[in-house]
Amino acid sequence: MNYRDALEIARRNPGFSVTRGDDDGFIVRRPDGSLFSEQPSAIDETEQLRHEIEMVRKHHDEALALWDEERRRSDSVLAGREAEIRKLQMELHKEHQGNLEAARHIEQLQAKIAKVSQAEWEKIKADEEQERKVYAKAMKEERNVVKCACLGEVENCARCDGRGSYTTDGYGNPVYA
Ligand SMILES: [Zn+2]
Known part of the structure; x- marks a missing residue:
């Protein structure tokens, strides 16, 4: 086998070593010195494991991505709700200010009405007094x-x-x- 493949096998199997073979290629020996065969069945197990790990990692990555997406989605929903709440609070505040203004206006109007009534009442009293005086004068004369x-x-x-x-x-x- 070529050097790269041999090295890869040794890398995946601690204790395995790579040496030059007779046919210009490279061979891999097990820790006990026996020749490691490149037959598919021999590396199947490792490959299988590697594949399973890969799958697990992929699932994990997908789950993570999903979770991240869900988090971003709920974050944006939350931000939307917060903006809505802020808007409602502002509207409420505006309405409250409006109510205060209306109350002040009503108070001013009531004060004005009270003043007018008082003035009118004074005028009625003065008129009555004047009438009474005129009447008394006429009666005396x-x-x-x-x-x-x-x-x-x-x-x-x-x-x-x-x-x-x-x-x-x-x-x-x-x-x-
Ligand atoms: Zn008399």
Whole structure:
């Protein structure tokens, strides 16, 4: 066999050694000195093992790749969820700010209404007071001549002083000029 093949066999079988053969090729000897035959059956076992190891490694690599892909997928899903949550939080915050603003606005309006009502109430009171004053003035200025109950027969009558009639204001109070 050629040097490369012989070396490969020796490498895979600790204790095996490579020497030059008679026919210009190379041979492999077992630790006990016996010649290692290159017959397929002899290396089958090693090859089989190597193949099995290869398969196991391949499965392992595939599983790892799958797992990695799954992890990346769930990471991206998670990132998406987080972005969604952040968006919702921002919307909530905005809505909350909006509510605060609305509440402030309502408060301002209520204050304005209260002020207007107060002003109007003051005006109503002032108008009533004015009306009352005008009415009182008119009543005080009103003059009615009333016939006295004494019919002028009581000489020193407190009301008519014996004149039989006296003057009153609108309230009926006697007025003495
Ligand atoms: Zn009288």
